[in-house]
Amino acid sequence: MTAFPEVHRPATATAHRPVVMLHGGNVANWMWEPQLAALRDRTVLTLNLPGFGERVREVWPGLDAVADDVVARATGHGVDGPFDLVGLSLGAVTGLRVLARHPGRVHSAFLTGAPLERPGPGVRLVTRLQMTFWRARWFWRAQAAAFGLPADSRARYVAHGMSIRRETASAMTADVYRGGIPAGVGDYSGPLLVIAGEKDNVAVRRSLTRLGKAAPRAQLRLAPGMHHIWNVEDTTLFNGVLRAWLDGATDPRLVPVPRR
Template sequence: MSFPELHQPQEPSGHAPVVLLHGGNVANWMWDPQLPALKDRLVVTPHLPGFGERTSELWPGLGEVADDIVQRVRDLTGHDRFHVVGLSLGGAVALHLAARHPKAALSVLASGVPLLPVTGIPRIATRLHLALWRQAWFWKAQAAAFRLPADSRGPYVDHGLSVRKETARAMLADVHSGRIPEGLSTYDGPLLLVAGEREPRTVLRSLAAAATLVPRATTRLVPNMHHVWNIEDPDLFDTMIRDWLAEQD
């Protein structure tokens, strides 16, 4: 199934485009619940290299992916400036985009990003994840653990099986390094870091450390939410995005 990257507003508006960057092990279809709430804007939901319709590509690194997204948005829309929203892997890419292309990112909202290195049991779990990468039952268990609704579990399993293990290994090593993008400290646009209250411990620790690591960022903890909470509670996620964008307009 093909999932479009460009979504035109229902009516012309003066709003700047918004770019939604998907998480790892999924593709741009994860943003389907948000599209109706953003129907007054030009929305871009790009496929990251190695995912979605780009599974044949290698993972080039977070910085290079950020460069790729800026160029892809320009090619698709003709716009040089846009708001950026990212979850998990997409949030990490969003921070690198802000650091490398500060004039392109009008604002950044990143949810569920590890700003500290992932170590201990989560790191061991990652090795197990890679060992079981080709097992459909494992992806089904992951979908249940993330509390994905029934209609999202099929695409999640199918897409997970389509991603190359080499891509996943390189991407996870990149994200789990917990690197603060060089240059992020000089980004002067609005920056919001968010985490669900029931996220992995590294993400929660990262949010708590953000005051030191990314002192310009505003931080928010969302009660009762897990990692993929744009699907877990789409109405709440939609409200957050719309309120955030309204503040920037």
């Protein structure tokens, strides 16, 4: 599989803030390729987290260390001031740690699909099966279909999934399942949009209201008709929502989630 670059710069100089994008679990920074066309006027960092993509041989160091790694890696790529943060799934969970540990580095945050509650029995069963059938190509294909990935995205998902070390996935999954909401995330004072796909699993959707209690300033929304990895499920919708957010607005197609 061809390496996907971490740094994407605009053709001409720009005054816009850089965007740092954090991928989900069992994928890598290439998952953001469909978004780059909508962000041509910005410097975009599609970072690989430890243990994924070109860093597949690295050990998963824990969520706090991964959050620190994100900031250090952004700085190493020349982004030493505030950036706009985008994260999906594992990337959203990591993003919350970045907000809690490095709030001064984040201007705004767009986080979707963050599992912050203990998963239900169905998700735990899938996780156990994943560990059992880690080297089975058919299982990765089944997961790609379950996530609603388009056919042209499934081959890459399967190939990369099978390249990840089982130890990495096991440690990362355990970390996410026990992680919850990091202390201090409510102290982040910048714009925060938290989204779940309308058809995402129950634990992810319930996580919205839980995060809303910890971070009262957060905007809570559902993406209508979407599953978990909706940046490729409906690229046009995702890019439109993301572009509106980076331009200072919340897309009205998103459905507000009542606070309880």
